[in-house]
Amino acid sequence: MKDREMDWQASWIWGGVEKSPRNEWRCFKHSFELHSGGIKEAEIAITADSRYVLYVNGKQCGRGPIRSWPAEQSYHVHDVAHLLQEGENAIAVLVMHYGVSTFQYLLGQGGLLAQLNVEMASGETLMIGTDDRWLTARHAGYDTRSQRMSTQLGFSESVDARAWDESWTRGDCASGSNQWEWAITVGEPGDEPWPSLRRSPLPALTEEQVWPVRMESLKVTKPVSWTAAIDIRNAMDPDSIGHANPVSFVGYVAVVIRAREETEATIGILSRFHALKGISLGGEYKAASEMEGEQPERYARVRLNQGDNVLWLDFAGSDHGTGLHFGIDCEAAIELVSPPFSEQAEEDSSPFVLIGPFTTHESIDHRDDEVNPLSGYEGFGGSRAIDAEAFEHFDIYTAFRSVREVSDLSPFTAFAKPLPSSLVSRASVYARSVWKREERSLLVPMNLQSACMANSEPAVIIPREGSETELIFDFGKEWSGYLRFEVDAPAGTMLDFYGYEYMKDGWRQDTYTLDNTLRYVCKEGRQIYESPVRRGLRYLMVTVSHTTRPVKLYGVQLLQSNYPVAEIGRFHSSDPLLNDVWEISKHTTRLCMEDTFVDCPAYEQAFWVGDSRNEALVNYYLFGEIDMVKHCLELVPGSRFQTPLYADQVPSGWSSVIPNWTFFWAIACLEFVEHTGDKAFAKEIWQKVRFTLEHYLDRLDERNLLFIRGWNLLDWAPIDQPRNGVVTHQNAIFARTLKAAAQLAEAAGEASQGIRFKEASDKLAAAINEHLWCEERQAYIDCIHAEGRRSDTISIQTQVIAFLTGVAEGERRSRMADYLVQPPENFVHIGSPFMAFFYYEALEELGRFDLMLDDMRKNFGQMIQHEATTCWEMYPDFAENRPNPKMLTRSHCHAWSAAPGYFLGACVLGVRKASAGWRKVRVAPQPAGMKWARGAVPLPDGGRIDVSWRLKEEGGSHRFELEVRAPETILVEMVAPVGYEADAIMRRL
Incomplete structure (x- = not known):
């Protein structure tokens, strides 16, 4: 059955009254009988909106689906023959529906689609599909008010094991049987919002x-008195569930703290919430910037009067879905109650009241502390920042600071509305964990x-x-x-x-x-x-x-849980530090391989398109996986319905485009074809690459430079890369991408279509050299701002890219080479291991492997000194996004940083493909001061190349012992380092 096309006879089903409930955990089950005769094969094809866990006869046997675009919903096929039995059987599915868009899911509606196909030894077949004969119930053990993990992810869970009998997965429903109801058919395969279904091309992830x-x-420890988490973004803008963009707003949240007696209290803010401008209690206002604590934690000492105390939370700014985690601690007993506005609070309301919002806007601030006005943004969701004049005429805007008692609230009645309890957690487990009264x-x-x-x-x-x-x-x-x-x-x-x-x-x-x-x-x-x-x-x-x-x-x-990969790659050398660096690169890459590459396993778990180009190369040298790489590349054009420029993380509800990330994707498509020799993929992907690059070419200005308003990112370091203007590194990478497109067109059998892109690349490179070179400083400037101002900033990043892309030629290229060897102190230096990947590529082209390894020892060595087991997102001396000096980096596991996993194999072991598909291989090790090294590099069609080398000093001569093991089908060229006599041995695996 595994090779058959899926013949869907099941229906999409759901339950309850809401089409797309927030944070709902719903159970489905169906019992059936199998007669004697023996089971030959049995598979369940299944998908759900948003995520599912599958059980057969009480045994968990699958999770999914993999991330996919709603227009091409992915389903997985699980082999369940070993779990079925003669007599009664039960299929059970727990479905988690987010009810909000994330960085890996676009809001659809609650739904489950499953179909069991059984082939008996007798030849009889049985099909059981989801329909209105299945039972369903909301899982009463899961609290739907549990807090959002982050805007990138869904919800954390809060579960009460007393409220639900887990025997339901075996088909039992003795406990709480009155909660079960017949499922509702909500669509057929092919219906919206899932117009097509695609079988997952990937295997199930590991569970070790x-x-x-x-x-x-x-x-x-002793806990603080009270905590909660509020989804302020959703409260201020209810429509924000449909996207994952930042939202800018001005408004307030009010609540009454009822104290049994007068007491000193502490109000704590436990999340990095930029939109919170301050708090007001009893008419005394304290700006968030004036609160005490180790940033980003903020604390305010206040006095609560006996009885009712009015607390206001003042918001003006942008929120990307962090959620406000805060708490109150005091010795006296307290209760939070709603302010007594004339509007009757709804049954589902919390004690909090929303005042306003006076204005809201989607804003694309891209990790900035301040909101940037981006009208005309070239991405696909841009909008303007808050216009202060839009609400300044409201006297009510600042009047809240004069509220001292409950009786002063009446002027705000017209602006107040209950804040739904669904947006307020019963407690903030996070706040309770990081803030404790005593320990x-x-x-x-x-x-x-x-x-x-x-x-x-x-x-x-x-x-x-x-x-x-x-x-x-x-x-x-x-x-x-x-x-x-x-x-x-x-x-x-x-x-x-x-x-x-x-x-x-x-x-x-x-x-x-x-x-x-x-x-x-x-x-x-x-x-x-x-x-x-x-x-x-x-x-x-x-x-x-x-x-x-x-x-x-x-x-x-x-x-x-990660993509199932074999650890084929090996590296061991005379340098113990580099061995450790290689190990953390391997572990990082493995952890960041899920159903796609992901940026980090903790904070985001998002598939960032640009990151994955480097990650794919590292993977080729560590694990040799190609199916997942292909899947990642194929996902990107699915964002075409959002923007012709393609999104920078997919599939995602965040409206965001980083042009460089699209360019890296196009280059990665070519590298995949060269790595695998897969010309069928080249034919399939070429027109999709062509489509987006033509739209970028349409954005060239009269100087033939890419002038674009967008997120023009390359590195976290303070290089001058404005969101509106001509950015040098971006133009240079675009020029390189256009050349790669011409090569991809040739591989796809469409060489004539690629001619335009080669010509456009040459013209763009000429324009860069004409307009973005500074003769006085003998370097490429970082950018030209939108108003025409030339940047004063010179960065090593821009010079690296100019060299690597071939934009710099002749004397300028020689000048770039000097900068690579000795970066001037007055240049902006590299701020992330991601940018170091391109620096290492340039050093490799220059033949300065010694500098590459020294840089690894210095920067990755710092991570090892801090007992790192994975590669960090940023270098520890990089200050941005570090509210506390002890915070060495935000993410401690980030696969865009795993460059050594690639370069130690490609350069120190010296293993490189010499033809598409690795039919020919060149082994040219570069000792760079080391005495010996050994290791292995996977081949794309299976097998590997084993390399072992050692330097020997004999009678004044420098001898290089090199042994290579490779499959019989691979033609291998062995090359000794310059200045060494080779003793080369070729063995066949």
């Missing part, structure tokens, strides 16, 4: 059980370390009256997957989990833009829970509270 290596710490460290007894070991006695956690117990586990490395734990506890015991990436000397780097938490309320007795939400972390905080007897923790694990 990883245990912690040790318990890092043990503490007795006291204890020695970690050896018996508690048993929670880190399989097949051992449980760790026993003793309750302490009035306090909570905090345990922090170290998994030894960064991992990405699904949390799983086993515990024996009384009903009502609360377990709060919080994952993060880095800590050192007692300092913890909290995830201020990511709610990486899980809350689990125990049922009675021994139980196992496995989270369906993917998380990335190294450290895991577990806080145990509300227990009436000792809790037995039988272990916490992470089910490591």
Whole structure:
């Protein structure tokens, strides 16, 4: 059955009254009988909007779907023959519907489509598909008010095991049977919003059980009085569920804090929320910038009067969906209640009231602290920033600061409306994890370390009256997957989990833009829970509270989930530091290979198109995977309905274009064809590359330069790359891309179509040299601003790109080479390992392998010194996005940074393809000061090249021992380094 075209006879089904509910976890099940006779084959084809977990007879057997465009919804086929039995069988599916767009999902509607095809040994066939005979129920154990993890991701989970009987996956419904109802048919295959279905070209991801290596710490803590998380972005702009863009707004949130007695209190802001301008309590205003604390945490000491105290939260700015996590701590008992406005609060309303918003706009600020006016943005979702004059005539705008008592609220009635409880969590597990009233460290007894070991006695956690117990586990490395734990506890015991990436000397780097938490309320007795939400972390905080007897923790694990790859690539050398650097590059790349390449397993899990070009090259040398690379390349043109320039992360609800990312994608398409020799792919992808590049050519100005208003990014460093104007590095990369397009056209058998692109490349390079060179400073300037002002900034990034793309020729190229060898101090220097990839490419072309390795030792060596197990997003001396000097980088695992995984194989081992598809290979190692190295490089069609070399000094001569092992079908050329006599041995695998 595996090779057959899917003959869909099932229907899309859903349940409940909402078409697209927010954060709903819905269960589906169907029971059926199989008669005797033996099962030959059985497969379930399944997809869902948004994500599913599949069970057959109580056994979990699949997750999905892989990310895809709604117009081409992906489905997966799971082999389930081994799970079926004679007699009664049950299929059960848990569907998580987001109800909001993310960086990997576009809002559709709730739906499940599944079809079981069984072939019996007798030849009889059976088909069971989703229809209105399936049962469904909302999973009552999951709290739909759990907080959003981030704008890039869906929702964290808060689950009460007492509220739902997990035996439902076996088809049972004895518990809560009155909650089940017949499913509703909501469409047929081919209906909107899923007009076509495509079988996943990828295998299921791995699930490997990883245990912690040790318990890092043990503490007795006391929680703060009250916490919550509010989705301010959605509250201010309800339509924002349909996209993942930043939203700018001006408005307020008000609430009454009712205190039993007068007391000192602390109000804490626990997320990096730029739109919060200040707070006002009892008429006393405090700007957010004036609040105390280690940024981005902010705290204000206030006094609560006995009775009602009016708290205002003042918002004016842009929010990209971070969510406002905040709390209140005091000794007195408090309650939050709604301000007494005349409008009757709805049943679904929280105690918070929204005042305004007075204005809102979608804004594309692209990680800036300030909102940028981008009308005319060349991406596909641009809009203007907030116009202050649009609301300044409202006297009400500043009047809130004079509100001292509840009686002063009446003027605001016309502007007030209840804030739905669906946008306010019952508590912020994140805030409770990072802010605790008191904490006291204890020695970690050896018996508690048993929670880190399989097949051992449980760790026993003793309750302490009035306090909570905090345990922090170290998994030894960064991992990405699904949390799983086993515990024996009384009903009502609360377990709060919080994952993060880095800590050192007692300092913890909290995830201020990511709610990486899980809350689990125990049922009675021994139980196992496995989270369906993917998380990335190294450290895991577990806080145990509300227990009436000792809790037995039988272990916490992470089910490591990534694209199934074999670790074919190898590297080992006389330099232990470079060996460590190669290892973290390998581990980083593996963790960032899911159903696509992703930027980081913790913060975003997004497929950034430009990042993946470099990641694909690293993967070729580590794992040799090509199917996933092809899938990634094919996903990008799906954004054509959003923008002809193609989006920079796909499929995504964020309206964003980085021209360089589209250019890198086009170059990656050519590199894939050259790597695999796949001319059929070249034919398939060529017209899609041609389409977008023609639209970029249409944006050349009268000087023949690319003048574009967009996110003109290359590096995080402070190079001059404005969002409107002519950016030099972008023009140079465009020129290189046009040449690559001509080569791709030739590979596709359309050489005549590529002539235009080669000619356009030459003209663009000439224009760059005419308009973007500074004769006085003998370098390329960074840009020409929109108003015509030439940049004063000279960066090494721009010079690297001018050299690498071939734009710089003759004397200018020689000048660029000098800058690569010795970057001038007054140039802006490289700020990210991503940019270092291009720098290394240039050094390779220049033959300065010694400088490449020295740079690795310096910059990646800093990561190793800080015990990094994965490559960081930024260099530790780079200040942007570092609110605290202890924060060395935002993401501690980022595959765009794994360049050594490629260059150590390509340069030190010296393994390079000499023809398309690697039918011919050149092995030319570059010792660059090392004494020996050995390793392996995968081949695209299977197999590998093994290389071992060693330098020897004999009788004054420099000899180079080189041994290569390769398949019989591969023609290998072996080349010794300049100045060495070679002893070369060729062996066949």
